Amino acid sequence: MALIKNEKITSRDVDFAKWYTDIVKQAHLAYYTSVKGCLVLEPYSYAIWENMQKVLDGMFKELGHENVYMPLFIPESLLKKESEHVEGFAPEVAWVTHGGKNELEERLCVRPTSETLFCEYYSNVVNSYRDLPKLYNQWCNVVRWEKSTRPFLRTREFLWQEGHTIHETAEDAEAETHRMLNVYKKFFEEYLAIPVLTGKKTEKEKFAGAEYTLSLEALMYDGVSLQSATSHYFGQKFAKAFDVKFVDRENKLQYVYQTSWGTTTRMIGALIMVHGDDNGLVLPPKIAPKQVVIASIRNNDEVSKVIDQINEELAKEGIRILVDKSDKSAGFKFAEYEMKGIPVRIEVGPRDIANGKVVVARRDTSLKEEVNIADIAQYVKNLLVDIQQSMYNKALKHTQERTYTCTNLEQVKEIMNTKPGFIKAMWCGDPECEAKMKEIRGMKSRCIPFEEEHICDECIVCGKKAKHMVYWGIQY
Amino acid sequence: MALIKNEKITSRDVDFAKWYTDIVKQAHLAYYTSVKGCLVLEPYSYAIWENMQKVLDGMFKELGHENVYMPLFIPESLLKKESEHVEGFAPEVAWVTHGGKNELEERLCVRPTSETLFCEYYSNVVNSYRDLPKLYNQWCNVVRWEKSTRPFLRTREFLWQEGHTIHETAEDAEAETHRMLNVYKKFFEEYLAIPVLTGKKTEKEKFAGAEYTLSLEALMYDGVSLQSATSHYFGQKFAKAFDVKFVDRENKLQYVYQTSWGTTTRMIGALIMVHGDDNGLVLPPKIAPKQVVIASIRNNDEVSKVIDQINEELAKEGIRILVDKSDKSAGFKFAEYEMKGIPVRIEVGPRDIANGKVVVARRDTSLKEEVNIADIAQYVKNLLVDIQQSMYNKALKHTQERTYTCTNLEQVKEIMNTKPGFIKAMWCGDPECEAKMKEIRGMKSRCIPFEEEHICDECIVCGKKAKHMVYWGIQY
Numbered sequence: 001m002a003l004i005k006n007e008k009i010t011s012r013d014v015d016f017a018k019w020y021t022d023i024v025k026q027a028h029l030a031y032y033t034s035v036k037g038c039l040v041l042e043p044y045s046y047a048i049w050e051n052m053q054k055v056l057d058g059m060f061k062e063l064g065h066e067n068v069y070m071p072l073f074i075p076e077s078l079l080k081k082e083s084e085h086v087e088g089f090a091p092e093v094a095w096v097t098h099g100g101k102n103e104l105e106e107r108l109c110v111r112p113t114s115e116t117l118f119c120e121y122y123s124n125v126v127n128s129y130r131d132l133p134k135l136y137n138q139w140c141n142v143v144r145w146e147k148s149t150r151p152f153l154r155t156r157e158f159l160w161q162e163g164h165t166i167h168e169t170a171e172d173a174e175a176e177t178h179r180m181l182n183v184y185k186k187f188f189e190e191y192l193a194i195p196v197l198t199g200k201k202t203e204k205e206k207f208a209g210a211e212y213t214l215s216l217e218a219l220m221y222d223g224v225s226l227q228s229a230t231s232h233y234f235g236q237k238f239a240k241a242f243d244v245k246f247v248d249r250e251n252k253l254q255y256v257y258q259t260s261w262g263t264t265t266r267m268i269g270a271l272i273m274v275h276g277d278d279n280g281l282v283l284p285p286k287i288a289p290k291q292v293v294i295a296s297i298r299n300n301d302e303v304s305k306v307i308d309q310i311n312e313e314l315a316k317e318g319i320r321i322l323v324d325k326s327d328k329s330a331g332f333k334f335a336e337y338e339m340k341g342i343p344v345r346i347e348v349g350p351r352d353i354a355n356g357k358v359v360v361a362r363r364d365t366s367l368k369e370e371v372n373i374a375d376i377a378q379y380v381k382n383l384l385v386d387i388q389q390s391m392y393n394k395a396l397k398h399t400q401e402r403t404y405t406c407t408n409l410e411q412v413k414e415i416m417n418t419k420p421g422f423i424k425a426m427w428c429g430d431p432e433c434e435a436k437m438k439e440i441r442g443m444k445s446r447c448i449p450f451e452e453e454h455i456c457d458e459c460i461v462c463g464k465k466a467k468h469m470v471y472w473g474i475q476y
Numbered sequence: 477m478a479l480i481k482n483e484k485i486t487s488r489d490v491d492f493a494k495w496y497t498d499i500v501k502q503a504h505l506a507y508y509t510s511v512k513g514c515l516v517l518e519p520y521s522y523a524i525w526e527n528m529q530k531v532l533d534g535m536f537k538e539l540g541h542e543n544v545y546m547p548l549f550i551p552e553s554l555l556k557k558e559s560e561h562v563e564g565f566a567p568e569v570a571w572v573t574h575g576g577k578n579e580l581e582e583r584l585c586v587r588p589t590s591e592t593l594f595c596e597y598y599s600n601v602v603n604s605y606r607d608l609p610k611l612y613n614q615w616c617n618v619v620r621w622e623k624s625t626r627p628f629l630r631t632r633e634f635l636w637q638e639g640h641t642i643h644e645t646a647e648d649a650e651a652e653t654h655r656m657l658n659v660y661k662k663f664f665e666e667y668l669a670i671p672v673l674t675g676k677k678t679e680k681e682k683f684a685g686a687e688y689t690l691s692l693e694a695l696m697y698d699g700v701s702l703q704s705a706t707s708h709y710f711g712q713k714f715a716k717a718f719d720v721k722f723v724d725r726e727n728k729l730q731y732v733y734q735t736s737w738g739t740t741t742r743m744i745g746a747l748i749m750v751h752g753d754d755n756g757l758v759l760p761p762k763i764a765p766k767q768v769v770i771a772s773i774r775n776n777d778e779v780s781k782v783i784d785q786i787n788e789e790l791a792k793e794g795i796r797i798l799v800d801k802s803d804k805s806a807g808f809k810f811a812e813y814e815m816k817g818i819p820v821r822i823e824v825g826p827r828d829i830a831n832g833k834v835v836v837a838r839r840d841t842s843l844k845e846e847v848n849i850a851d852i853a854q855y856v857k858n859l860l861v862d863i864q865q866s867m868y869n870k871a872l873k874h875t876q877e878r879t880y881t882c883t884n885l886e887q888v889k890e891i892m893n894t895k896p897g898f899i900k901a902m903w904c905g906d907p908e909c910e911a912k913m914k915e916i917r918g919m920k921s922r923c924i925p926f927e928e929e930h931i932c933d934e935c936i937v938c939g940k941k942a943k944h945m946v947y948w949g950i951q952y
Contacts, residue, residue, distance in 0.1 A: 033596055034554055035584065040545035040597050045610070046543050067522050071514035072586070072617055072633050073570075078510055094549075095574040096586065099621035099632075100567045100726070108511065110548070110572065120509055121516050136519070141548055141617065145575035156575075157548050 001158065006266040009339075011278050016222040023272055024151045027281050027339050037149040037156035044340065045152075045268050047289035049159065052075050052267060053139060055191055055287075065135040065163060072141075073108035078116045082241040085115065088208020089438040092145045094156075094385055110143040114236075115209065115260055118164040119242035126256065128247045129168050133176070137163045152269035153226070153476045160264035166244065166256040170235065173257035177233040180261040181214045184229035192267065193284040194218050194274050195399050196228060196473055197422065198449030204431045211235040216263075217446040217471065219399045220273035223420035225446055225473035228270055231261035271475070274395050275364075281341030284391050285384040292380060293342045297330050297349030306353050306373060310346060313377040319384070338363060338425040343387050344380060364391050407456050409440070412472075416441045422473050426466035428459035436461045439473060446471040485815075485821035487754050492698040499748055500627045503756040503815050508906045513625040513632035520816065521628075521744050523765035525635065528743060529615060531667055531763075532637065535659050541611040541639060545594040548617075549584035554592045558717040561591065564684020568620045570632075586619040591685065591710075591736055594640040595718035602732065604723045605644050607654070613639040628745035629702070629952045634932050636740035642720065642732040646711065649733035653709040656708065656737040657690045660705035668743065669760040669868040670694050670750050671875050672704060673947055675923030680907045687711040690741075693922040693947065695875045696749035699896035701922055701949035704746055707737035745952070750871050751840075754908050757817030758839050760867050766798040768856060769818045773806050773825030780848060786822060789853040795860070814839060819863050820856060840867050883932050885916070888948075892917045898949050902942035913948060922947040 009022035024030050029045040032038075040419040041049065057067070073096060080086045091107040111117070118136065125134065139161045145453050149155050163180060181198055188194045197217040206213040210232040218228045239245070239255035248254040275282040285291045294310050304325060314321050322342065324333055330347070337345050347359040358376065361368040362388050371379050402421025406412050412423055420441070427433060427445070437443045437460075452469040459466045485498035493649060500506050505521035510513075517525065533543070569585040573838040587593070594612065601610065615637045625631050638658060643649040657674055664670045673693040686708040689712045694704045714720070715731035722729040751758040762765045770786050772779050780801060790797050798818065800809055806823070813821050823835040834852065837844045840863050847855050878897025882888050888899055896917070903909060903921070913919050913936075928945040935942045 033547055033550050033593060033595060033601065034551055035547045035593075037547060039545075040547070040593075041545035043542035043544055049545075050543065066519035067526065068519055068521055069507055069515075069517035069635065071511040071516070071527075072619065073511045073514060075510055091576045093576065094572045094584075096570045097573045098571040098583075100569065107574075110569075117509060117511075117516075121507060124507065143548065159545065405603055 006149070009278065009280065009470050012221060012276070019276075019278075020272060023276055023280055023339075027341070028055075029268065029272075029429060030151045032151075037146060039151055039155050039157075041159070041265070044289065045265075048268055048271070048283070048287060049265055051287045051289065052191075053161075056183075056187055056263070057137075057139070059187065059207055060137050060163065063135070063179070063183070065137045065165075066102060068136050068138050069140065070111070070114045070138060071123070072111055074111055074114075074116055075108055076107050078120060079109055080121075082209050082238050083114060085209030087237075089113070092396060094143050094145050111140075111363065112142055112144045113260075113262075114138065114140075114162055114164065115238055116242070118260075119238050119244055121341065122166055122244045122256065123242060124174075126166065126244065126246050132168045132246060132256065133164075133165055133172060135165045135176075137161055138423050150269075150476070152266055154271070158265050160262050162262040164259060165259045166239075167259070168246070168248070168257070170257050173235075173259050174233055177231045177259045177261070179228070180259070181216065181231040182232070184216050184261075184263055188216060188218065188228060191284065192271060192274075193286075193287045193388055193395060194228075194270055195392065195396040197449060197470065199449040200445055201230075202431075202434060202445045202470070204434055207232045209234065209237060211237065215447050217401055217422075217473070218270055218274065219422060219473070220270070220476070221276070221398065222273070223402050223474070224263055224476055225422060226266070226270050226273070226476045227446075228267065229261070229263035234258040234260070249417060275391055276341070279335070280339035282391070283341035283343060285343045285388050288341065288343055289320065290340075290342050291320045291345060291384055292344040293322040293324060293337045294346045294348060295324040295333055296326075297347050299325055299327060300350060302353060302362055303348050303350060306358070308420070310348070310358070310373065314380060317377055317381055319380065344383055346376070346380075362387055364394070405455055407462060409460060410436075412438055412443075412460070414476065416443065420474055422446065422471050424453065424455060424458040424469060424471060426458060427468050427470045428462055428464045429467040430459070430462065430464075433459055433461035441474050443472050443474055446473050446475070479775060485756065486935075488752070490699060495752075495754075496748060497627065499752055499756055500650050503817070505744065505748075506627045508627075513626055515624060515631050517635070518743070521741075521764065524744055524747070524759070524763060525741055526762045527765065528667075529637075532659075532663055532739070533613075533615070534616040535663065536613050536637075537637065537820065537910065539611070539655070539659070541613045544612050544614050544886070545616065546587070546590045546597070546614060548587055550587055550590075550592055551582050551584055554596065555585055557592060557595075557692050558685050558714050561685035561714075565589070565620075570619050570621050570777065574800040587616075588618055588620045589736075590614065590616075590638055590640065590713055592718070594736075595714050595720055598720045598732065599718060600644055602642065602720065602722050604726055607720060608644045608732065609641055609648060611639075611641045611652075613637055624779075625697075626745075626952070628742055628748070634741050634859075636737060638738040640734075640736045642715075642734050642735070644722070644724065645816065646733050649711075650709055653690060653707045653735045653737070656735070657692065657705070657707040659706070660692050660737075660739055664692060664694065664704060665868065667760065667762045668747060669762075669864055670704075670746055671868065671872040673925060675925040677706075677923055678907075678921045680910050681921055683708045683935065685710065685713060687713065691923050693898075693949070694746055694750065695878055695898060695949070696746070697752070698749070699878050699950075700952055701898065702721045702742070702746050702749070702806070702952045704743065705737070705739035708735060710736070732809060751867055752817070755811070756815030758867070759817035759819060761864050764817065764819055765796065766816075766818050767796045767860055768820040768822060769798040769800060769813045770822045770824060771806070771809055771813070772802075773823050773881075775801055775803060775871060776826060778829060779824050779826060782834070783824050786824070786834070786849070786852055790856060793853055793857055795856065800875060822852070822856070838863055840870070881931055882936060885936060887921075888913075888936070889916055892950065894921055896950055898922065898947050900929065900931060900945060900947060901936040902931050902934060903944050903946045904938055904940045906935070906938065906940075907944040909935055909937035916948050919948050919950055922949045922951070
């Protein structure tokens with residue numbers, strides 16, 4: 001059945017970029033204001049973000065992390081304390097120079113990330129090894145003055161969480177770095193239904209100021225990859241720059257070991273690009289603001305009564321429900337739910353209920369089934385579980401089909417120009433070879449996986465002895 | 477019993493301002509960084525804020541409000557569209573002038589409030605009366621470049637929520653303005669245990685750009701009042717400045733009617749100053765991060781077992797619990813819980829449990845009672861309800877005792893210089909008379925209550941015919 005709203009979005013196979021922005025607009029996710037590169041998160045995307053926050057926040061707290069709130073501004077002198085960090089961020093920060101009518105004595109940058117502020121705070125809360133670890137997190141807005149922007153994926157202001165922890169030993173801090181990456185992995189796979197690669201970033205791609213960066217990489221429908229979360233190990237680099245010391249078990253002064261980790265509203269972009277189709281968004285049940293819509297086909301008292309009854313039964317199961325008894329045409333209503341990616345639609349019409357039945361349609365496959373009203377709660381409960389799993393399986397299959405093993409650059413070029421995806425290839429460790437790879441559609445190393453395969457002995461670029469197997473890809 | 481930590485805070489009757497900052501520091505609520513006038517909200521105050529958010533957010537959503545997120549920045553030209561608004565806010569905004577190394581073509585202010593951004597957004601989501609009302613809210617940070625600051629009460633950056641709504645008619649919008657003030661009143665009285673005055677601000681004290689402002693005023697322990705929440709009615713003022721129109725039921729173009737309402741992390745300051753005492757914070761159970769602490773007096777296996785058992789029983793009741801089996805001295809531990817204002821302390825010691833008992837101490841009155849372990853869950857449940865109510869009653873009594881009816885300025889001066897509080901007095905409506913009142917310790921009109929009493933016929937300042945009964949007070 002051709003649906004009304006569909007005509008409003010470009011097909012994703014025709015023009016993926018246009019399809020993406022069409023969905024952002026038609027599903028009322030975000031709106032560009034007169035502030036260049038900054039978005040309004042509309043109620044629907046914000047509701048998705050709130051669901052993400054709720055789950056992640058619970059996972060963080062479960063592991064003992066406490067939420068705090070740091071200032072929005074960082075004095076220039078503070079930002080400059082760690083040299084690699086300032087080099088990485090200074091070119092893309094927004095500067096506040098005036099308060100009211102007065103010029104400030106020292107300009108302040110709007111936080112692009114808060115390592116420096118946390119370090120200043122640490123100095124004042126840590127004296128002894130007994131005070132460690134300190135496990136903090138904050139939910140906030142950050143600003144990076146990007147030149148080109150794209151809704152959710154790259155905006156000048158975005159919302160995120162940033163975890164910041166300090167530890168007694170390198171082992172503890174490294175364990176935290178890995179533990180939090182795994183929290184993200186679990187969240188992406190079990191809640192967002194998005195399969196991810198995990199591994200270590202190369203020196204060139206790591207966070208400014210980190211000893212190393214771990215990352216989560218996901219493949220979008222168009223074969224382009226998205227860095228979806230990162231977890232950084234800082235060793236004692238910042239601690240030395242900010243003089244964050246504690247008295248250790250041997251009664252000696254020692255620098256703390258530090259981590260940070262974060263993920264952003266960019267996850268909403270990932271949901272769109274992994275699961276969406278030509279009818280709009282497709283949301284995994286665990287994160288969808290509304291999991292089920294119960295809609296009237298034609299309105300009468302009987303239909304209304306059945307809707308209320310089903311609503312009540314599903315609500316008892318804790319299912320998030322939208323009820324729609326409006327007089328709009330079924331075609332119009334359904335197109336709207338499809339655009340919004342509501343996982344399950346229950347159609348309640350006079351003819352079906354006369355037979356004790358309703359029609360249940362799933363968003364991910366478009367399959368419809370007649371279900372006895374008496375069985376509806378159990379049916380929908382099972383269906384939501386099934387949809388969540390099917391969506392993951394489908395995304396995994398796509399990622400697997402688009403993951404290629406290559407041993408020469410001609411293969412890579414051929415793939416990237418036709419059906420791009422993740423490329424597995426050997427690498428010598430030389431940044432020069434990464435620069436060469438970049439000439440192919442801007443490809444970058446995504447990560448060095450924790451369990452590397454041995455594909456061949458030579459670097460795919462220079463032919464010298466390979467050190468690592470690397471995942472490569474084009475990125476958003 | 478003299479407690480160890482007490483010595484760290486000044487008595488509130490000796491130096492209230494010092495007492496306040498001592499508590500902020502000793503209860504680990506906030507920390508000043510190198511960013512002048514900006515705070516770190518430490519885990520404990522942030523947990524209080526999260527509890528406040530959860531309750532208020534639920535109340536807003538219950539009434540149909542949806543959360544959104546607007547940009548942090550407002551272009552200067554947008555801020556200037558409504559003339560009274562910009563006059564009120566421009567002197568105290570922070571200006572971003574550079575992005576990276578480049579000077580911006582137009583400078584951006586860091587939002588002090590978001591009316592202008594919402595107005596820009598409204599134009600794009602409202603066409604017809606069928607689209608109204610739109611009921612939005614956002615949780616975010618705002619910046620006002622204040623000259624003198626004080627933790628929670630007045631800081632250059634603070635966290636808040638700002639509700640923004642548009643309506644078809646003036647009646648609807650005015651009803652919303654009152655409805656949301658009542659939501660705040662309910663929240664303050666039932667959750668924060670803080671009694672409040674409600675009423676309308678005078679022209680002089682209203683929000684920049686509003687037709688009128690309603691406010692919630694609470695009296696602190698020292699008799700100084702705190703404007704605790706505000707709700708503004710804008711009529712069509714902003715709608716005209718921003719050209720926000722819709723097609724009404726008569727098919728005519730019409731401007732929308734608008735409201736906004738907000739409250740901030742300043743509520744944490746109110747909790748401190750209304751309920752705190754010389755031993756630290758005293759938190760109302762409904763908002764306390766931990767409602768009960770179960771602490772060992774001396775540790776042994778039996779004590780540990782009883783603690784676990786009580787913990788389990790209270791957790792079943794949904795009570796938020798802190799368990800402390802540490803070996804620190806009871807005096808030290810207790811002082812810490814008192815400082816943090818945990819409403820109930822359960823002391824588990826070998827001697828008492830031999831008799832099947834534990835000692836239960838309440839924070840608000842310091843009363844202790846021996847309770848049978850078998851009865852503990854029911855006892856604590858009732859106690860928490862009782863504490864919540866007692867704290868409200870105590871604060872109400874204090875406010876009533878410090879509310880004075882005056883008919884001449886000599887009385888007012890005498891009161892404000894000895895035992896300040898709310899002054900009820902008649903007023904002619906002339907801002908000149910408000911200016912005269914200000915000469916008495918900076919007093920301002922707090923609000924014109926919804927139900928005015930008739931005290932006398934003459935304005936307390938000029939003696940001319942009075943128009944209103946006004947509550948006056950010194951303010952934070």
